[in-house]
Amino acid sequence: xxxxxxxxxxxxxxxxxxxxxxxxxxxxxxxxxxxxxxxxxxxxxxxxxxxxxxxxxxxxxxxxxxxxxxxxxxxxxxxxxxxxxxxxxxxxxxxxxxxxxxxxxxxxxxxxxxxxxxxxxxxxxxxxxxxxxxxxxxxxxxxxxxxxxxxxxxxxxxxxxxxxxxxxxxxxxxxxxxxxxxxxxxxxxxxxxxxxxxxxxxxxxxxxxxxxxxxxxxxxxxxxxxxxxxxxxxxxxxxxxxxxxxxxxxxxxxxxxxxxxxxxxxxxxxxxxxxxxxxxxxxxxxxxxxxxxxxxxxxxxxxxxxxxxxxxxxxxxxxxxxxxxxxxxxxxxxxxxxxxxxxxxxxxxxxxxxxxxxxxxxxxxxxxxxxxxxxxxxxxxxxxxx
Numbered sequence: 001x002x003x004x005x006x007x008x009x010x011x012x013x014x015x016x017x018x019x020x021x022x023x024x025x026x027x028x029x030x031x032x033x034x035x036x037x038x039x040x041x042x043x044x045x046x047x048x049x050x051x052x053x054x055x056x057x058x059x060x061x062x063x064x065x066x067x068x069x070x071x072x073x074x075x076x077x078x079x080x081x082x083x084x085x086x087x088x089x090x091x092x093x094x095x096x097x098x099x100x101x102x103x104x105x106x107x108x109x110x111x112x113x114x115x116x117x118x119x120x121x122x123x124x125x126x127x128x129x130x131x132x133x134x135x136x137x138x139x140x141x142x143x144x145x146x147x148x149x150x151x152x153x154x155x156x157x158x159x160x161x162x163x164x165x166x167x168x169x170x171x172x173x174x175x176x177x178x179x180x181x182x183x184x185x186x187x188x189x190x191x192x193x194x195x196x197x198x199x200x201x202x203x204x205x206x207x208x209x210x211x212x213x214x215x216x217x218x219x220x221x222x223x224x225x226x227x228x229x230x231x232x233x234x235x236x237x238x239x240x241x242x243x244x245x246x247x248x249x250x251x252x253x254x255x256x257x258x259x260x261x262x263x264x265x266x267x268x269x270x271x272x273x274x275x276x277x278x279x280x281x282x283x284x285x286x287x288x289x290x291x292x293x294x295x296x297x298x299x300x301x302x303x304x305x306x307x308x309x310x311x312x313x314x315x316x317x318x319x320x321x322x323x324x325x326x327x328x329x330x331x332x333x334x335x336x337x338x339x340x341x342x343x344x345x346x347x348x349x350x351x352x353x354x355x356x357x358x359x360x361x362x363x364x365x366x367x368x369x370x371x372x373x374x375x376x377x378x379x380x381x382x383x384x385x386x
Contacts, residue, residue: 005130015339019349030348030378032366035323037235040369042292044235045285052281058273065266067093067243067276074280075243084218092244092261093271093279097202098128100227100244104198105132107260108163115198116157116165118149120356122172137162138357146318147176151185158189164196164225165189169216170203173326173356173365175319177213187221191249196257197224202232203322205290208298213321216247223248223257230282232323235289239282241275293323297368300375301325304366307379313386323369326353330386331362338385339364346381 012020022029034040066072072088079086094100109115111133117125119138129136139154141147154165165186170177178186190197199216207213217226229242246261248254275282304325308315317326329338335352342348353363366379 005133008127008130015336015343015352018340018343022343022347022349028347030346030370030374030381032348032350032370032375032378032382034367034370036237037232037289037293037369038238040296041371042235042289042296044289048281049236049278049285052278053274055274055277058277061273063269065262065269066091067271068273071271071276071279072243074283075245078283079215079217079245082212082215084215086217086245086247090246090258092246092265093276094227094229094242094244094265095240095270096231097200097227097229097242098124099270100225100229100242101128101198102132103244103261103264104164104196104225104227105129105134106264107257108196109134112161113163114159114161115163116154118166118168118171120171120174120353120358121166121168123355123357125166135161139165140359141171141174141176143174143317146320147171147174149178149182149186151182151189154186155189158193158195162193162195164198166198166200167216168200168203169213170206170321172203172322173324173351174317175208175322175324175326177207177320178216180214183214183216183219184221187219187224190222195222196248197222199224199226201226201228204228205233205286206294206297206323207321208294208301208319209321217245219247220249223253225257230279233290234282234286235293236282236285239275239278241271241279241282293369296372297323299372300368300370303372303376304379307376307383311383311386314383323367325366325368327364327366327382329362329364331360333361335361335364342382342385346385348378348381350378350382 072091075091076088114135114137116137116139118141137157139157140150142150216224224247226245230239231237246258313330315328339350339352351365
């Protein structure tokens, strides 16, 4: 009766079961995986946000498959401030980056076509691909005093069924940005193979070094689909507002991609008017939010380094941006067993590396936006396990 694409293993994994039982028992919990910024104690300009949502213009229905011009112009200005010139007609508003992925997959892929994804990476890709009948093929990120794309392995992974390469910039959870030379080489590979770049830039603004990182949005070397949204860059996941930017060399390929996307977007018209009219104001809120968040991230990272300096068993991997840190721990047990033991013995919840497809044991992932006191106490308990 049901589709093969939704034939997932619906059994809850051991760690999730243990977490649910821990919470049901009312036991104290320090959650070092928290990723919802609205639960982390950041201050928002509630008056400005709520006023923007009450724009009387939202009472009129003006369907536009790309999204309202005023909203797209705000996205265009966001990129202009980063030194990237994009046309508002190349921007499509979506309710989430997940929806943007579905638009791109439907534009590029027939059933069982392939898309390359980085490893390690975020586990949501599995579900997004399954729903769209797309097969995922992994290319490795290599670590040697910092992360880099294994471009040779990526090129070897391309087959006649490959339609695109996903680049998460910076990657989640490893926090590495795609370097300028990697961007150039990726464009060269994809253009030569006739496949697209799919760039996920939801964490783009959160560079630890302070330097503004380049965006794929104005890439002209290959057909490129760049996505981002309010969820991360403004800390407003509840607003359900994101976008997709089509880039690439001028010509028929890009025009056809835009035309096909317009039909898909026109079929759904999923963006609601109040959020679209509020988008310029909501994007304007990002600077203060990002200031608060980066202050938190840097302080928590400094605390983690301070604690790691006091022992020899564990270390952290280099991180360039984003909200997570990867901690290398002794592989004396599986990462899942460690997470289970830490939850049971200390009431601290972390993600084991295998959640993100780390190729070996000995890694846990923690959120750097956790409240500072919780982060210091929780990481101390984690390190006390060794």
